[in-house]
Amino acid sequence: xxxxxxxxxxxxxxxxxxxxxxxxxxxxxxxxxxxxxxxxxxxxxxxxxxxxxxxxxxxxxxxxxxxxxxxxxxxxxxxxxxxxxxxxxxxx
Numbered sequence: 001x002x003x004x005x006x007x008x009x010x011x012x013x014x015x016x017x018x019x020x021x022x023x024x025x026x027x028x029x030x031x032x033x034x035x036x037x038x039x040x041x042x043x044x045x046x047x048x049x050x051x052x053x054x055x056x057x058x059x060x061x062x063x064x065x066x067x068x069x070x071x072x073x074x075x076x077x078x079x080x081x082x083x084x085x086x087x088x089x090x091x092x
Contacts (some may be wrong), residue, residue: 039075039083046090049074 006017044052049072056063056076063076073087 039085041073041085041087044086044088046088046092049086049088049090052086 006019009016009018053063053065053074056074061076063074066073066075068087071087071089072091073085075083075085077083
Protein backbone atom coordinates (compact mmCIF):
# COMPACT_ATOMS: atom_id res chain seq x y z
CA UNK A 1 0.00 0.00 0.00
CA UNK A 2 2.84 2.43 0.84
CA UNK A 3 5.64 1.12 -1.41
CA UNK A 4 7.10 -1.12 1.29
CA UNK A 5 7.19 1.60 3.97
CA UNK A 6 7.32 0.80 6.82
CA UNK A 7 9.20 -2.47 6.92
CA UNK A 8 8.03 -4.72 9.74
CA UNK A 9 10.16 -7.13 11.74
CA UNK A 10 8.29 -9.27 14.19
CA UNK A 11 7.53 -12.52 15.89
CA UNK A 12 4.25 -13.49 17.50
CA UNK A 13 2.73 -10.35 19.07
CA UNK A 14 5.98 -8.33 19.06
CA UNK A 15 6.99 -6.20 16.09
CA UNK A 16 9.11 -3.23 15.15
CA UNK A 17 8.19 -0.92 12.27
CA UNK A 18 11.14 0.67 10.46
CA UNK A 19 10.53 3.91 8.57
CA UNK A 20 12.94 5.44 6.09
CA UNK A 21 13.71 9.14 6.23
CA UNK A 22 11.22 11.06 4.08
CA UNK A 23 10.93 14.65 2.94
CA UNK A 24 7.68 16.62 3.33
CA UNK A 25 6.34 15.26 0.03
CA UNK A 26 6.71 11.64 1.27
CA UNK A 27 9.63 10.98 -1.05
CA UNK A 28 12.80 9.33 0.23
CA UNK A 29 14.99 12.13 1.57
CA UNK A 30 18.72 12.50 1.17
CA UNK A 31 20.37 10.66 4.03
CA UNK A 32 21.86 13.02 6.60
CA UNK A 33 25.39 12.41 7.86
CA UNK A 34 24.00 11.44 11.28
CA UNK A 35 20.61 10.04 12.19
CA UNK A 36 20.93 10.82 15.89
CA UNK A 37 20.98 7.21 17.12
CA UNK A 38 24.06 5.46 18.49
CA UNK A 39 22.71 1.95 17.88
CA UNK A 40 19.70 -0.28 18.33
CA UNK A 41 19.96 -3.11 20.86
CA UNK A 42 17.98 -6.31 21.28
CA UNK A 43 18.03 -8.66 24.25
CA UNK A 44 18.07 -12.40 23.61
CA UNK A 45 18.21 -15.56 25.63
CA UNK A 46 21.44 -17.60 25.37
CA UNK A 47 20.08 -20.00 22.74
CA UNK A 48 18.98 -17.21 20.39
CA UNK A 49 22.16 -15.22 21.04
CA UNK A 50 24.14 -18.19 19.67
CA UNK A 51 21.66 -18.66 16.80
CA UNK A 52 22.10 -14.99 15.84
CA UNK A 53 25.89 -15.43 15.65
CA UNK A 54 25.52 -18.51 13.47
CA UNK A 55 23.10 -16.65 11.18
CA UNK A 56 25.43 -13.66 10.83
CA UNK A 57 28.34 -15.99 10.01
CA UNK A 58 26.20 -17.87 7.47
CA UNK A 59 25.34 -14.61 5.75
CA UNK A 60 28.93 -13.34 5.79
CA UNK A 61 28.10 -10.40 8.09
CA UNK A 62 31.01 -9.37 10.29
CA UNK A 63 30.32 -8.83 13.97
CA UNK A 64 32.27 -8.02 17.11
CA UNK A 65 31.82 -10.01 20.33
CA UNK A 66 32.22 -8.25 23.68
CA UNK A 67 32.26 -9.83 27.14
CA UNK A 68 30.91 -7.28 29.65
CA UNK A 69 31.23 -9.70 32.61
CA UNK A 70 27.49 -9.48 33.37
CA UNK A 71 26.46 -9.85 29.72
CA UNK A 72 27.74 -10.86 26.30
CA UNK A 73 27.04 -8.71 23.25
CA UNK A 74 27.61 -8.81 19.54
CA UNK A 75 27.69 -5.70 17.37
CA UNK A 76 27.20 -5.51 13.61
CA UNK A 77 26.15 -3.01 10.94
CA UNK A 78 23.39 -3.06 8.35
CA UNK A 79 23.91 -2.01 4.70
CA UNK A 80 23.07 1.62 5.64
CA UNK A 81 25.81 1.55 8.32
CA UNK A 82 23.41 1.53 11.31
CA UNK A 83 24.86 -0.38 14.24
CA UNK A 84 22.92 -3.15 15.97
CA UNK A 85 23.60 -4.99 19.20
CA UNK A 86 22.29 -8.32 20.41
CA UNK A 87 22.97 -8.99 24.07
CA UNK A 88 22.30 -11.76 26.55
CA UNK A 89 22.56 -11.91 30.31
CA UNK A 90 22.51 -15.72 30.21
CA UNK A 91 26.25 -16.42 30.18
CA UNK A 92 26.05 -20.22 30.41
